[in-house]
Amino acid sequence: MSNKTSIVIVGGGFLAISVAKALDKRLSPSKHSLTMITETDYYRHLPAALRIFVTAEGDLDSKMYHPHDKIFGKGTQNGVGRVGTVQVGKVVSVEEESKEKGYVVLEDGQRIKWNVLLIATGSEWEGPLRWPNRLSLLKPHLDTWRERIASVKSIVLVGGGAVGTEVAGELADFAPQVKVSIVQRDTLVLNATYPDSFRRRVARGLEDRGVVILNGD
Numbered sequence: 001m002s003n004k005t006s007i008v009i010v011g012g013g014f015l016a017i018s019v020a021k022a023l024d025k026r027l028s029p030s031k032h033s034l035t036m037i038t039e040t041d042y043y044r045h046l047p048a049a050l051r052i053f054v055t056a057e058g059d060l061d062s063k064m065y066h067p068h069d070k071i072f073g074k075g076t077q078n079g080v081g082r083v084g085t086v087q088v089g090k091v092v093s094v095e096e097e098s099k100e101k102g103y104v105v106l107e108d109g110q111r112i113k114w115n116v117l118l119i120a121t122g123s124e125w126e127g128p129l130r131w132p133n134r135l136s137l138l139k140p141h142l143d144t145w146r147e148r149i150a151s152v153k154s155i156v157l158v159g160g161g162a163v164g165t166e167v168a169g170e171l172a173d174f175a176p177q178v179k180v181s182i183v184q185r186d187t188l189v190l191n192a193t194y195p196d197s198f199r200r201r202v203a204r205g206l207e208d209r210g211v212v213i214l215n216g217d
């Protein structure tokens with residue numbers, strides 16, 4: 001059995017990839033092994049999700065995901081770097097034998113030893129902004145939602161925060177035939193991090209483009 005220090009990163013999002021890439025450059029291949037285990041077989045640039053489920057215009061899709069095979073650099077293949085490797089799979093439990101040793105258990109029963117463990121599994125949600133775990137399913141997912149949007153007369157967004165307002169703007173720009181309404185509990189869009197003047201300006205910008213905002217409900 002290898003006596004290298006095993007570093008395991010669970011996750012394949014922005015955080016996991018940034019750490020994996022940085023460690024792959026710095027760690028010693030003779031002393032360390034690094035495994036990034038991710039349920040998704042590609043990197044999802046989530047800020048783009050807000051536009052690309054509404055429209056194919058500008059072909060943003062192809063720029064907003066990256067298969068994991070080259071995450072350790074252009075010259076690398078199949079998700080293998082100097083020290084690091086990428087393994088696609090879902091971690092279902094973590095076993096801890098001590099503070100410095102344990103195993104992660106994958107859905108298929110495989111157990112991978114860790115001496116250092118980073119869990120960077122982000123958060124989960126459902127709906128159009130939830131990109132599938134397999135890159136091969138992304139296009140059908142986007143096509144389904146774009147067709148739905150093209151076929152409806154009105155869309156109600158519950159919540160006027162950053163995501164709600166941005167989606168409303170994308171719909172107003174790229175699906176102008178749809179009547180878009182935002183219903184929100186607060187009396188201004190966004191949240192109190194932003195000055196009221198800015199929140200009013202964002203609301204006005206949306207209303208000028210036909211979005212109906214129902215506050216306080």
Ligand SMILES: Cc1cc2nc3c(=O)[nH]c(=O)nc-3n(C[C@H](O)[C@H](O)[C@H](O)COP(=O)(O)OP(=O)(O)OC[C@H]3O[C@@H](n4cnc5c(N)ncnc54)[C@H](O)[C@@H]3O)c2cc1C
Nearest residue numbers: 011012013014015016038039040046047090091121122123
């Ligand atoms: C629609 C939308 C728009 C956004 N816009 C912005 C923006 O404009 N600016 C900004 O700064 N932030 C934005 N964010 C937030 C930003 O995307 C997140 O903060 C960021 O993705 C968090 O990165 P992460 O690596 O922690 O988690 P995530 O990106 O969620 O990645 C988690 C990873 O862990 C994997 N995983 C989960 N469970 C397991 C498991 N059991 N086993 C193996 N792998 C697992 C997932 O498959 C995924 O690859 C937006 C988010 C969304 C949803």
